[in-house]
Amino acid sequence: MVFAGATAAAVYVPDEQADRLRLSEAVEENPEDGVRFPVSFALSGRSAVAEAFRTRHPVWHASAETGGAEVAGPRAAASGAAADATGEDGGEWLEAVPLTCGETLLGCLVVKGAGLNGVEAERRGFLELYADQVAARMESEGACAAGGGVSGPVPAARSGGSGLGLGDLGSLTLSPANGRIEADRQALDLLGLAEEDFDGRVETVLAQTVPEDAPALMSVLEPSAGWPGGHDLEFRIRRPGGVLRWLRLRFQVLADQGGRPRLLGVIAEASYLRSAGDQVSRLQRLSIALAASMTVGDVSRAVVTALRDPLGADCVVLAELHAGRLVVTGMEPQELAVWGTWRSQWYSEWPDASLGDLPTLESVLRQGRTRLWPSSIGLEPGLAATGPGGFAALPLPAEGRVAGVCLLGWDRPHEFGAEERALLTAAAGLIGQALARARARDAEHEFTATLQRSLLPRTLPVLPGCTAVARYLPATTGLAVGGDWYDVIPVSDRSVALVIGDVQGHSVEAAAIMGQIRTAIRAYAVEGHPPDVVMSHANRLLIGLDTEAFATCCYVAFDVEEGEAWVVRAGHPQPVVRSPDGCVLEVEAEGGPPLGVIAEADFPMTALGVAPGAVVALFTDGLVESSKLPLEDGVRRVCRTLAAADPGGADRTADELLGTAEWREDDVALLLLRYDGLPIQPRRASWSVWRLPDAVMHARRFTARVLRSWNETREADTVLLVVSELVTNAMTHTRGEAHLHLTLAGERLRVAVSDSSPRAPVKPASIDWMATGGRGILLVEAVCAAWGSVPLSGGKQVWGEIELPPEPAAAGARREAARS
Known part of the structure; x- marks a missing residue:
């Protein structure tokens, strides 16, 4: 299912003393025919294997003789393009894929086969996934030391051997459009499913999964064609008899000819990465803490608590990805000066930075893979001081996208073992899902809070x-x-x-x-x-x-x-x-x-x-x-x-x-x-305005009598002017009854005229010297401290308030005596 016509595979590792790539292990379709791979390749040679190792990129070659031919890279690519164009069934092909552990080259995975009419995109995608799984197995065997370099012996080459578990890898494909899974015998065996009983349904695979890990696996089984690069996921399945088994799924999403997403996955045993019970307990504690986290802040605190002290990290940072910017949501210790180009913009208490300023993290998020460095020294200024003794960047997958990144740094030299790498990879999936849930809750809370606030005063x-x-x-x-x-x-x-x-x-x-x-x-x-x-x-x-x-x-x-x-x-x-x-x-x-x-x-x-x-x-x-x-x-x-x-x-x-x-x-x-009551009781007076030609005169006389009765002489001319203008406005523009109200409260006197018309007065935008009307409201606005119009029982009330200047103490005493 994976390689159309594949007949053999091998792993080559560098032999530093001889400056060559030597054969470490080979698997043949027909072992009795003998090993068909050369014993070694020169690192400086022009073979496809050496070129893939030097360039760190896969090399595909189609030729009638590929076994040990010293073929140049450009000629190999041209030959492969010609074979694709002709679509011929004959000939042999060879693809070499580099094996890496972080920044360290472990060797090359080489696959040979016959027939050139396979689905090349899927085949090459699967080869890259297989290479990742083989590299992880080599790492667990001690082939990759922290900080780089190949250390320790690699199992000797043998036909059909399983030193690196090349025969223990299973493959599967998923079409999200119909939810159908195709899996080979090795993948079904790893999942604990019988080949003859497997119905190809996603639900059957999920039924084998431990409930706590099912949400992460469900997010993988509903991918989108826009997922870049490859992705890792570790999950547990329950074997017959109740035994738990850890599996590692490495997958990527390609688009078929119709543009629909198609998932390619390679699955491998990962229990060997879980030999230490404390690693499992750490994941369990992290899972429990994240399950109880309701907000993004809760998730950040749970991550810091679960990872910093148990791993001995000197700093832990959790950042969300928002519109091309990484926004820090949790940091320990909280020393912003360490982060260089990170700057505070969205959240005053946390910094953020553009991905363009952090190319290292941009590459990590694009590839979707956990990256480990022996030191952060030499990276961009925003990261250079985070981990002089070791630096880890964990992309956080969630719901078909990368939700953010988790950074860990160590001040003293730190060795990344296979178990710790597995722990970080598994933790990244848990954190990503929890971060997505918390962000959804925060968004819902923000929406409801904003809605409620907008509806209340x-x-x-x-x-x-x-x-x-x-x-x-x-x-x-x-x-x-x-x-x-x-x-x-x-x-x-x-x-x-x-x-x-x-x-x-x-x-x-x-x-x-x-x-x-x-x-x-x-x-x-x-x-x-x-x-x-x-x-x-x-x-x-x-x-x-x-x-x-x-x-x-x-x-x-x-x-x-x-x-x-x-x-x-x-x-x-x-x-x-x-x-x-x-x-x-x-x-x-x-x-x-x-x-x-x-x-x-x-x-x-x-x-x-x-x-x-x-x-x-x-x-x-x-x-x-x-x-x-x-x-x-x-x-x-x-x-x-x-x-x-x-x-x-x-x-x-x-x-x-x-x-x-x-x-x-x-x-x-x-x-x-x-x-509390009013310190000074207002004084009020009202009068019904008669609709007569001299109504304004009567209103002014009434106002003058009231002011004399109140012993109020301050701003009398201004008050009479406002009365004249408001009463004139009511008599001219309304019908029915009109009423004049005077209110004296402390140092403010309010003049209000109510009428039966709901139409509010309009202040003219401009008045020329020939205009015969429209000046009244402008005069009221000019002499009053405030004025306005309010609806009142089907009509309106137009009012103006005049500020009265402070009066001498003797006048105030006489006024109080007269009032009493």
């Missing part, structure tokens, strides 16, 4: 005479986005609306409905509707959204001047009020059904008096109810916490209340309002 407004604080916590189970919301709505200069609600469910749909309901309630409130009308409108809106979801809500309209409130509930928990003397009581507010249940539901209002120093608490049921906590007990606990809290610290009180929800099965929203 970013900040709460500054309110006169009171302080509002809010808290939101997502549920600790399920999707971290829900339908709980809160809002604080300044309705006018003297009233504010507190809203809290909960849409049924924990989903993106619940969050979307919550955003619509919150926006609608805010709009209804700002328009000036009373609390019961606001709730009725929101109820009909939710019913019209064509959703099965419903929502509970509590709306409190609060007058900050008088300390009076109106409470409306729609199936929501009662508000809780802490009086200034520390007594805490639930508000007995009559309620209606949840929003979205009954179209014509009534929502009665309940009056509530609030004294200065009191705290009003609104919350969702996630704070007071769970499967282990009845609602009544949760409310009592909140009352006790609120009674013992310091009413002067609203933020600390909110944090203490959240501490009562230890395990959140539901999300939690909390809204607190501490009412």
